[in-house]
Amino acid sequence: MTSQAFDRFNTLTVHASTNMKHRQLRVNEVVKRELSAIIAREINFQGALVSINAVDVAPDLKSANVFVSTLGADNGKSVIDKLEAHRPALQATLSRHVVLKYTPHLIFHLDESIKRGARVLEILDDLGTRDGQNE
Numbered sequence: 001m002t003s004q005a006f007d008r009f010n011t012l013t014v015h016a017s018t019n020m021k022h023r024q025l026r027v028n029e030v031v032k033r034e035l036s037a038i039i040a041r042e043i044n045f046q047g048a049l050v051s052i053n054a055v056d057v058a059p060d061l062k063s064a065n066v067f068v069s070t071l072g073a074d075n076g077k078s079v080i081d082k083l084e085a086h087r088p089a090l091q092a093t094l095s096r097h098v099v100l101k102y103t104p105h106l107i108f109h110l111d112e113s114i115k116r117g118a119r120v121l122e123i124l125d126d127l128g129t130r131d132g133q134n135e
Helices: 003-042 076-085 087-097 113-134
Strands: 049-057 063-071 105-110
Touching: 003 049, 003 087, 063 076, 063 113, 076 087, 076 105, 087 105
Parallel strands: 063 105
Antiparallel strands: 049 063
16 A cells, blocks of 8 residues: 555544544434433423433444433432333334434433532532631
């Protein structure tokens, strides 16, 4: 392979890899948006606000990890259980709204990142208050 051909090959490989990453990000975002809308329309969570924080669709499009956060729910596990019970219907509706080669198998995970972030801010505020009192 000549140097010029090798350079062209490398350029195409990098470009294809970048496009695949962008495509994957777009697929993740579209699935997240549509799934959020479907859940808001079709499932009622008594006294809880449920939001989809992130969706990570596998590169082969056969599975998707869905990260869910809850606000006002005493038990996040009950929300995940309810989503798991509705999973076949959610996947069927998703397949009608988002056309992909495969409809991903949805795997729900409770996302505690918002609670952890709030706790970190609370600790930082507490430390700032203590420093102010010691001076």
